[in-house]
Amino acid sequence: MRSKRFNKMLMFSICIVLVASMFGWGWQSGKLVNSPSTAEAASAFKAGTYTGEAEGKDGVIKVQVTMEQADRIKDIKIVSQTETEGLGDSALNKVKEQILANQSLAIDAVSGASVSSDAMLKAVENAVKKAGGDVDALKSVSVKKPGAGKTEKLQADVVVVGAGASGVSAAVTAADKGAKVVIIEKTGVIGGASNLSWAGKFYNSSAAVADGLKVNVEQEISNWIVNNHWRVDAAAVRQYVTKSGDTYDWLKNKGYVTTYMNFGGEQLHVLPAYNTREQTLRKMLAASVEKNGGKVITETTAKKLMTGAKGAVTGVVAEKADGTTLEISAKSVVMATGGYAGNKEMVKEAFGFEGVNGGLAQNIGEGLKMSWAAGAKVPDNFGGQMLHQTLARGTSNLKKQYSSFEASYPMMLSYLPTLMNVGPSGARFRDETATLTAVAAANTSAFNGPYHLVIVSQSQLKALEAKGMNGIKAPKLPGLPPEFYADFTDKFKLDTPWKNVVSVFDAMVKNGDGYKGNTIEELAKNAGMDAEVFKDAFNKYTQATKTGVDNDFGKTKEYLQPMGDGPYYAIIAEINNLGSVGGLLVNPKFQVLNDKRVPVKGLYAVGLESEGVLFNDTYVGNGVGIGYSFTSGRLGGENAAAGALSK
Known part of the structure; x- marks a missing residue:
């Protein structure tokens, strides 16, 4: 048995340990020492300023984070960033403010700028780690939205969901017709994809006619319908072709x-300078919508459509950035939500496409789903996409190492018809002259798989180094969109020698954005192609360059240039999807139709959501996307106002 004295000593020791632990003491090497608790030690910052970096959407984001004692982030300074002006850069500042206000890293991404938002959080997180802070603890701090649980109610004649080109146009024309309009936008930016677009097509505009270029309307409509296999709404095609010209003058007057x-030979209309567009659209809204008693509400996401007892759409339920629920009652609702190209899973399921989303990340199909839930029909041709440009996967990484011109070498070659193109298996899949036309290039590639490979030999690279694109007999400059070469227009010429070309291509391979092989067999292995399939395609192509006859695809002799000697490179080329096409079936008044092809009362759709009436399974226009957005918005807004004011 233990003695009473032993029991007393044991109890005394236990008490000492308990008291010591309460006051932050612990045992180290047999001695009782004062030390902070594990949680405190892990979460305590070391006072000072630390840098953090992370890869954003358009480049590296670098921040300086100032820490002070008591587990506090005192300040965040954005040192450098190249995110999209007005959207990505704005998101960085909003995330910064939220981190500082809440002392938390559990911040929601800003709508439409999730990549930029996540990168900002990651950059700050990296700085916190350098300071010895507890990242997990900061991520566990919940952020309560001040408006959560609150409901705000508004009334309008017309509510427009989405403030891109079509939404703004609809809101402005509806207000001009006398309607009280509320327009909501999930991001903080007005203009949507129009802020990124180059030019629109407004058929037989006053400017085009004055220049002497006039389209034969009846022939254009006939060709359009035939080229889309008659699976379009002929009335919708006619309306766009005959009335889009008026949109040019309407925009000018606004x-x-x-x-x-x-x-x-095409009538294109270049949009205003990029940095002026949003401001101009805001002025249009102020002069019409706000002047007429309406509201422009940003950072507010529509959640569902309100419906009446008989199924008529009677308004929109939305959520503001602070968590407040917004109920907007209206007689007409116009969906201008920009499609679903930002929803990778939805695009793949609907169209099988696995390329690049070159549109806006915020367009994830919410408007379509809300409309379908309210009784709208899913069109028979649902799934079409606006595939429009070829991209080289290596470009962004190469721009970190080389000039913009040099980093664009692989992409420029992806637009030339004198090189060999193969699919993921190694099989050649097209006459490469398709690269000369954007839509043809995009769709032939997408039909073949998630990417294609452009094959180039070291002999061809040496020819590029000596004579520029003339060295490989390029018939004309690559058909890149102007914004792709805006910062190297002085070098964007056929006879500009390509300096460092081998170095650039080796860097592309090293970065994992392309492949290299000393032989075609080695290239096939490294690129994951089937060796026999690629060898057969390569040998047939080589024979065609010698005879001038392409038995497989009929490429003309002038474009059948010799491959030359290895090593050989394979550029990973992907297709850029500018947006989805359609998802709601509309009549010429832009009323959304149900399964019986009868209008869902009170519901209208404009822009990409309604564009499926113009195309079969994919977009084949040039400038039609933005031209139709402005035109459908202009006309749809008028009809929505007429419908609302007649009730």
Whole structure:
């Protein structure tokens, strides 16, 4: 048995340990020492300023984070960033403010700028780690939205969901017709994809006619319908072709001035300078919507459509950035939500496409789903996409190492018809002259798989180094969108020698954005192609370059240039999807139709959501996307106002 004295000593020791632990003491090497608790030690910052970096959407984001004692982030300074002006850069500042206000890293991404938001959080997280802070503890701090649980109610004649080109146009024309309009936008930016677009097509605009270029309307409509296999709404096609010209003058009168150009026989209208567009659209809304008693509400996401007892749409339920629920009652609702191209899973399921989303990340199909839930029909041709440009996967990484011109070498070669193109298996899949036309290039590639490979030999690279694109007999400059070469226009010429070309391609391979092989067999292995399939395609192509006859695809002799000697490189080329096409079936008044093809009362759709009436399974226009957005918005807004004011 233990003695009473032993029991007393044991109890005394236990008490000492308990008291010591309460006051932050512990045992180290047999001695009782004062030390902070594990949680405190892990979460305590070391006072000072630390840098953090993370890869954003358009480049590296670098921050300086100032820490002070008591587990506090005192300040965050954005040192450098290249995110999209007005959207990505704005998101960085909003995330910064939220981190500082809540002392938390559990911040929601800003709508439409999730990549930029996540990168900002990651950059701050990296700085916190350098300071010895507890990242997990900061991520566990919940952020309560001040408006959560609150409901705000508004009334309008017309509510427009989405403030891109079509939404703004609809809101402005509805207000001009006398309607009280509320327009909501989930991001903080007005203009949507129009802020990124180049030019729109407004058929037979006053400027085009004055220049002497006039389209034969009846022939254009007939060709359009035939080219889309008659699976379009002929009335919708006619309406766009015959009325889009008026949109040019309407925009001009509103202060949104486009510049007409004869683009190889096509009537294109270049949009205003990029940095002026949002401001101009805001002025249009102020002069019409707000002047007429309406509201422009940003950072507010529509959640569902309100419906009446008989199924008529009677308004929109939305959520503001602070968590407040917004109920907007209206007689007409216009969906201008920009499609679903930002929803990778939805695009793959609907169209099988696995390329790049070159549109806006915020367009994830919410408007379509809300409309379907309210009784709208899913169109028979649902799934079409606006595939429009070829991209080289290596470009962004190469720009970190080389000039913009040099980093664009692989992409420029992806637009030339004198090189060999193969699919993931190694099989050649097209006459490469398809690369000369954006839509043809995009769709032939997408039909073949998630990417294709452009094959180039070291002999061809050496020819590029000596004579530029003339060295590989390029018939004309690559058909890149102007914004792709805006910062190297002085070098964007056929005879500009390509300096460092081998170095650039080796870097592309090292970065994992392309492949290299000393032989075609080695290239096939490294690129994951089937060796026999690629060898057969390569040998047939080589024979065609010798005979001038392409038995497989009929490429003309002038484009059948010799491959030359290895090593050989394979550029990973992907297709850029500018947006989804359609998802709601509309009549010429832009009323959304149900399964019986009868209008869902009170519901209208404009822009990409309604564009499926113009195309079969994919977009085949040039400038039609933005031209239709402005035109459908202009006309749809008028009809929505007429419907609302007649009730």
